[in-house]
Amino acid sequence: MAIWIVAENCKGCGLCVKACPYGGVVVEDKVARLTERCTHCGACIEACQLDAIGCDVEDQAPPDFSEYRDVWVFAETAGDRLHPVSLELLGEATRLAGAAANGQRVCAVLVGDGVEPLAADLIAHGADVVHVAEHGELRSYRTLPYARVLARLVADHKPSIFLMGATPLGRDLAPRLSRRLDLGLTADCTELELDPENGGLCQTRPAFGGNILATIVSPRSRPQMATVRPGVMVARAADPARRGEIVRHPVSLELGDLVVRVLSRTEVARQQVELGRARIVVAGGRGMGGREGFERLAALAQALGAEVGGTRVTVEEGWLPPERQIGQTGQSVRPELYIACGISGAIQHRAGILGSRYIVAINRDRTAPIFEIADYALVGDVHQIVPALAEACQRAARGREA
Ligand SMILES: Cc1cc2nc3c(=O)[nH]c(=O)nc-3n(C[C@H](O)[C@H](O)[C@H](O)COP(=O)(O)OP(=O)(O)OC[C@H]3O[C@@H](n4cnc5c(N)ncnc54)[C@H](O)[C@@H]3O)c2cc1C
Known part of the structure; x- marks a missing residue:
């Protein structure tokens, strides 16, 4: 242009x-x-x-999208289970479908081999329809056959919105699919809303190195495709009494789809950190000063039964392992209580904690941006406040036991 x-x-x-x-x-x-x-x-x-x-671009009338309806979720599997992000996306899809003016259904797409039994869980978590595509060649994830199957389903059924997890698999598959279907794709969304005027999907994500939140719309293509990182959206409670439809689809692959063969799989042992599911998170930033500071933080976390997390700086400094980083390029958390200790509150960090119910911030700088989103602000030195809090919590716990 x-x-x-x-x-x-x-x-x-x-x-x-x-x-x-x-x-x-x-x-x-x-x-x-x-x-x-x-x-x-x-x-x-x-x-x-x-x-x-x-x-030199002429104003064009918006295309007719009246054939496109329903909110689709790619139901990613992990081994013989559903990946938690699939259920979180179903929760969000249910909310979006409920907000749509023209009665949209929530549909999940299950691709694999022997995966149909998982459909019941998808229905219990909000799917009205589960599209199942099974084939022996789909047992292990490979980009090309999965992209072919999904592209066919999308072209035949014309969903209005298609959501995928921003997991390693989703980050591989979603761009391939969007290219095949000539669609836009908004990756790593933190918020999804329907435009009240035209029903289009407003997809919000951090942009420009995370310094602003940009809202992106796709006025000229359908489906509107977005990926969302695990832990950002909320799954609905399962309702085993829900009823839904299971639609089986024949799968036809081409030789060219199978050029990559999976020869073996090796599970890499990684420390399991359930930050995204923790009820209480105690997080530290540069203000903790080093590993010793984090030992104090760990004592507070233990007293509260909390998980420890931190900012990217603390991971880069080697004070915390990468799987404990919280924020735009780390994990998203949504605890009941988030205690931010010596954290300035950069937008990239805030992007990962906005789902927290209560935020307590401890910082010696009363103008620190973290205080803008904190429910309780403690202005002071973390090296004094954190041990004092830990001691108070331990005392309270002893009192409860006595
Ligand atoms: C593309 C991109 C992605 C990013 N992704 C992430 C991400 O996922 N997660 C993330 O966290 N960051 C991320 N960042 C980095 C982010 O921009 C900030 O640099 C980072 O969050 C700052 O970490 P901090 O708050 O620990 O450090 P600082 O910003 O240096 O803040 C330290 C704070 O500690 C306070 N302090 C110091 N000493 C004490 C004391 N004794 N007592 C009390 N308070 C004290 C200071 O007042 C200050 O507010 C990303 C950046 C980019 C560009």
Whole structure:
């Protein structure tokens, strides 16, 4: 797309400068000028109220999407179980389908070999329909056959929304699928909402290194595809009495889909950290000062029956293992109680803790951004407050036992 300034219409108001996230437009002598940083994204065109920015893309009427309906969830499996993210996405799909104006159904897609028994769990967690595609060649995940099966199902059934987990598998499969179907894909969404005006899916995710939250829409393609990381959405409680439909689909693969063969599988032993499911999380940041600080944090966590987590800085410093990082590039948590100790509250960290019920923040800087989202703010030195809290909790626990 080419963009240009229509100088005779421009009054130098600067709305385009504010709208441009790249510094791609400046105002000089009361006229806008595009700089070499312009990426032709078109944000300035939408902002301009004077028709002072031209482009060579003609306004097109929105395509007719009336055939597209229902909210689909890819039901990822892990061994012979459902991956928890599948149930979390079903919870979100149920909420979205309920909010839609035109009665959408929630559908899950199960792909594999011998996976049909998992359909009951999907129905109990909110699926109205479970599409099952089984084949011996689908036993182990491989990109090409899975992409073929899903692309066929989507093309035949035309869902309006298609959600997948931003797991290693989802991150491999979703882009492949979106390319095959020529669709947009918004990865790592932290929030999904329906536009009240047109019912389109507003997909919010961190952008520009996590410094802003961008809301992305797909006005020209269906289904609207998004991935969401595990732990971000909430699964509904299972209702074994729910009834749903199971639809079996024949699978036809081509030789080219099977060029990759799985020769063996090796399970890598990793310490199981259930941060995403913890009721209480005690997290530390740079302010904890080092491993010794984290030992104090661990004492507090033990007294509270909590899990320990931390910011990316603390992982980079080697004070915590990577699986305990919380935030945009770490885990998302949604505990009843989140205690942030010596954490500034950078947006990338906040992205992982917004589902927490209560946030307690301890920081010696009363202007730290973490206090903007904290329910309780303790201004002071973590090296004094954390041990004092741990001792108080231990005393309380002893009191309960006595
Ligand atoms: C693409 C990208 C992805 C990222 N992903 C993540 C992510 O997933 N998770 C994440 O956490 N970060 C992430 N970051 C990094 C993030 O931007 C911040 O740098 C990081 O969260 C800051 O960590 P911190 O709060 O521990 O350190 P700092 O920002 O340095 O804050 C330390 C805080 O401790 C306080 N403090 C110091 N000493 C004491 C004391 N004695 N008592 C009380 N308070 C004290 C200070 O006042 C300060 O507020 C990412 C960054 C980028 C660019």
